[in-house]
Amino acid sequence: MGKKTRGAIAAGHPKTAEAGQIIFELGGNAFDATLAAMLASFVVESTLTSAGGGGFLLAHTQEKENILFDFFSQSPLQKKPLDQIDFYPVDVNFGDAIQEFNIGLGSIAVPGNILGIFKIHQKLGTLPFSVIAEPAIHYAENGFIMTNFNEFSYRLLEPILLAYPESRKIYAPQGSLLKEGEICYNKDLAQSLRELAKNGLETFYQGEIAARMLKDLSVGGYLTQDDLSCYRVIERKPLKINYRGYELLTNPPPSSGGILITFALKLLEKIDLSKIKFGSPEHLNILIQVMELTNQARSQEYDNSLYQNNIAEIFLADELLKDYHQELSKTNKWGSTTHISVIDEDGNAASVTTSNGEGSSYVIPGTGIMLNNMLGEADLNPLGFHNWTCNQRISSMMSPTLILQEGQPKFVLGSGGANRIRTAILQVILNLLDFKFPLDEAVNHSRIHWENNILNIEPSSDRDLAINNLELSPSAKISLWQEQNMFFGGVHAVGITHTKKIEGVGDARRKGIALIENLE
DSSP, X not given: OOSOOOEEEEESSHHHHHHHHHHHHTTOOHHHHHHHHHHHHHHHTTTTOOTBSEEEEEEEOTTOOEEEEEEOOBOOXXXXXXXXXXXXXXXXXXXXXXXEEEESGGGOOBOOHHHHHHHHHHHHOOSOHHHHHHHHHHHHHHOEEOOHHHHHHHHHTHHHHTSSHXXXXXXXXXXXXXXXXXXXXXXHHHHHHHHHHHHOTHHHHXXXXXXXXXXXXXXXXXXXXXXXXXXXXXXXOOEEEEETTEEEEEOOTTSSHHHHHHHHHHHHTTSOGGGSOTTSHHHHHHHHHHHHHHHHHIIIIIGGGTTSTTHHHHHTOHXXXXXXXXXXXXXXXXXXXXXXXXXXXXXXXXEEEEEOTTOOSOEETTTTEEBOOGGGOGGGOTTOTTOOOTTOBOOOOOOOEEEEETTEEEEEEOEEOGGGHHHHHHHHHHHHHTSOOOHHHHHHSOOEEEETTEEEEOOOTTHHHHHTTOOOOTTOEEEEOSSOOGGGOEEOEEEEOTTSOEEEEOOGGGTOEEEEEOOO
């Protein structure tokens, strides 16, 4: 451990960002800081992510190597009769919209976050794993003060968090859900992390934690020891395109979010958005049309072929895009997901998005770890529940993204937000590269989301004027949100200014925060 590292981290919780900053102060690189922040997020953002979930990390190293680490959840090796499966719906009320999720033991897919962290540490980390895990262990053992967003998240997911005694022990230790200003402890998770730091990942996939998990999942769930033993982290080549003179790297297939963002940018590259007023009817009409055409293309050309080897080349081919360009030229929700963006002075950059779904409600006894409900999320199962193919990496909207300028990281970004991830990231990219907004404005400007003939739109100073001039079909519905909301994602981003200063911003929709070590 040497001198402090100059860098920045943007994340969804002060303690998540603080964990990364601590590692910078100890001389760790961007990847060390990212892994520490990920572990901390399992403690302080446990309604969004977990050691029992999965995710993706997009890395750019100082040697200019680009790697997408895929440690997202895997479907089980075998199916069971549905009458043997514990799987049931719950409603989550956002205030302006209601989403249905499915939970229970039968909603749990193979978790990948822990193996992902170990593999990335082995390849790119510089500090001992015990050092990287220490901030998270401290927060879990000694507690952290509940934020307003923590309280909001707990209330939102109340039916899930109170379903089992093990989860109530974390979220409602005195019988009612914890509130802002109170202290949340997870001493079982602190002990689990200590065991992982001491004994390695076998503790989770083959040791005591695995044994406790599988004992319960043998009745009502799918997972077996073979599922855990066969799971692997996949290193992929990032999906790459050029846009407005920048090189964009994002999550490739079989995940869906990155290629849908890329498709939308391909549609937009022939339109000069810099000559259009931000938030104007013309701007919103273009965004709505691009989102609609991307949804159509996904349904017609992508979902049934997403595991095809050359699907990226087919889906982004000029021949296919031509028809959608012609259509565009005619116009001239919660998501239990969190994101961390990190950059350091040596040119290392990491964009990582992880999720636990909404959580299955099942906490592995004595571990403080809630497992995911990836098999119960409609966004991840476009062909319908229980129609997944066995032993296959589940497709996700998570889209960690890097924007390079002359081969060097310029912006690092990503988002939580389920099916709104791709539209949130798309709009921030356009704000940065087309409208030339500063990073904080690019992230925190109002957003829209168009899907299923419904326009969801956040408040802005000229919203009323804009919506009165939109070119919508008579059957379209407009949902006017009264304030910015996490429904529209949570884009946490860092970057390098033209004066080489490191900057960062956390999305206010999710009470995000950025901590910066410029050392100047």
